[in-house]
Structures are given as C-alpha cells and as structure tokens.
Amino acid sequence: RKEVEQDPGPFNVPEGATVAFNCTYSNSASQSFFWYRQDCRKEPKLLMSVYSSGNEDGRFTAQLNRASQYISLLIRDSKLSDSATYLCVVKILSNQFYFGTGTSLTVIP
Amino acid sequence: GAVVSQHPSWVICKSGTSVKIECRSLDFQATTMFWYRQFPKQSLMLMATSNEGSKATYEQGVEKDKFLINHASLTLSTLTVTSAHPEDSSFYICSAMYSNQPQHFGDGTRLSIL
Numbered sequence: 001r002k003e004v005e006q007d008p009g010p011f012n013v014p015e016g017a018t019v020a021f022n023c024t025y026s027n028s029a030s031q032s033f034f035w036y037r038q039d040c041r042k043e044p045k046l047l048m049s050v051y052s053s054g055n056e057d058g059r060f061t062a063q064l065n066r067a068s069q070y071i072s073l074l075i076r077d078s079k080l081s082d083s084a085t086y087l088c089v090v091k092i093l094s095n096q097f098y099f100g101t102g103t104s105l106t107v108i109p
Numbered sequence: 110g111a112v113v114s115q116h117p118s119w120v121i122c123k124s125g126t127s128v129k130i131e132c133r134s135l136d137f138q139a140t141t142m143f144w145y146r147q148f149p150k151q152s153l154m155l156m157a158t159s160n161e162g163s164k165a166t167y168e169q170g171v172e173k174d175k176f177l178i179n180h181a182s183l184t185l186s187t188l189t190v191t192s193a194h195p196e197d198s199s200f201y202i203c204s205a206m207y208s209n210q211p212q213h214f215g216d217g218t219r220l221s222i223l
Contacts, residue, residue: 034211043115043202043214044153087152089212095141095160097212101152 001026004090006100014108017078021103023088024070032091033064033071037084038102044087078107112136113205115215123223129189130218132203138183139205143212146199153202159186193222
C-alpha cells in the first residue's frame with residue numbers, strides 16, 4: 001500500500017467553481033502535512049501547511065482528519081491560474097517525506 | 110520566503126558526459142537537502158537524502174556511483190550524473206529544508222542526453 005494516495009484526476013471545473021481534493025495517508029505516526037502546487041515543467045511550490053485545527057489562506061482551505069488519516073484541500077471561486085497539479089505531502093520522520101502522485105486541476109473559462 | 114537556487118536550469122550534452130547540478134539555499138541554512146527526479150506526467154521520485162557533512166542516503170534502486178552527491182556546506186549540495194546516457198534524461202529537482210520546516214524546491218534542471 002502506498003504511503004500517500006491521491007486521486008490523480010483530472011479535475012476539469014468551470015471558473016468560479018469550488019473544488020476539493022482529498023489525500024489519504026497510511027502511517028498513523030505522520031507528523032506534518034503539506035499541499036504543494038506544481039505547474040507544468042516547473043518545480044513544486046509550497047501552497048500551505050495543514051494544521052490539526054484546519055487553516056485557511058484566502059480561497060484555499062486545508063483540513064486534517066487524523067482519525068480517518070486524510071487531508072483535504074478546498075479551493076473556492078476557482079481561477080484560471082489555479083490550473084496546476086496539487087501534491088499532497090506527508091512528513092513521517094524529521095527528514096522523511098512522502099509525496100502523493102498529484103491531482104491535476106484544469107479550470108475552464 | 111525561503112529561496113532555493115538550482116543551476117543549471119537546462120543541460121543538453123552528449124552521451125558519456127558527466128553533468129554536475131548545484132543546489133543552493135540562498136537565505137537559510139539547510140540541515141537536509143533532497144534530490145528528486147521526475148519523468149513527464151509522473152510524480153517526484155526521491156533519489157537521495159543528504160545531510161551536511163555526511164554521506165547521502167540513497168533510495169533503493171538508485172546507484173550511488175552513478176549519482177554522486179556532495180553536501181559540503183549548509184547551503185550547497187551538488188549532484189553529479191556520471192557518464193550520463195539517454196535514459197538519464199529527466200527533470201532533476203533539489204529541495205532544502207531547515208529543522209522542522211517544509212521543503213522548498215529549487216527550480217529544477219532539465220537534463221537531455223543525446
């Protein structure tokens with residue numbers, strides 16, 4: 001079983017829509033959680049860390065459910081510029097990270 | 110925010126050449142640096158984890174004699190692809206991390222071996 005699993009998509013949504021991605025992890029000892037975005041042929045960039053109480057950054061909301069071992073990312077009022085691949089990353093030890101395969105999002109005009 | 114610089118961004122060279130890629134953390138001291146490769150439409154694949162002053166830890170299936178990693182200081186790690194062949198063509202990305210902070214990625218090196 002993979003350490004981190006994501007639905008690869010693709011998700012094709014109209015501009016202004018709300019879209020949510022989930023990511024499940026298998027190791028209950030996972031310490032920290034992150035969402036990165038990766039544009040085509042570019043490096044991943046940190047979008048946000050995910051905190052136990054959930055956190056919001058503008059149109060983006062991240063949540064963590066330790067009991068069910070999943071994290072989610074909600075994007076409200078989608079923009080064309082949100083089109084990218086979203087990577088779920090889980091940190092298990094101090095320098096041991098696991099990446100999901102990424103979820104592809106295309107926002108359509 | 111944290112900045113990680115990777116150089117060169119694009120390399121095209123002949124088969125048999127050795128290629129060196131540098132990864133620098135510009136505004137912080139990286140306790141750990143990671144090297145990844147990524148094939149088109151695939152996820153990042155961790156190659157090795159490198160701590161300053163110690164030998165890199167390679168992932169299973171990654172040849173340490175083929176992919177030489179040097180982490181001489183807290184701000185610089187290098188990856189040398191020795192005697193590169195066309196199958197080594199890929200997107201190589203480094204990342205750097207300080208303490209318990211998230212990883213920050215360099216902008217990647219696109220390697221094409223002819």
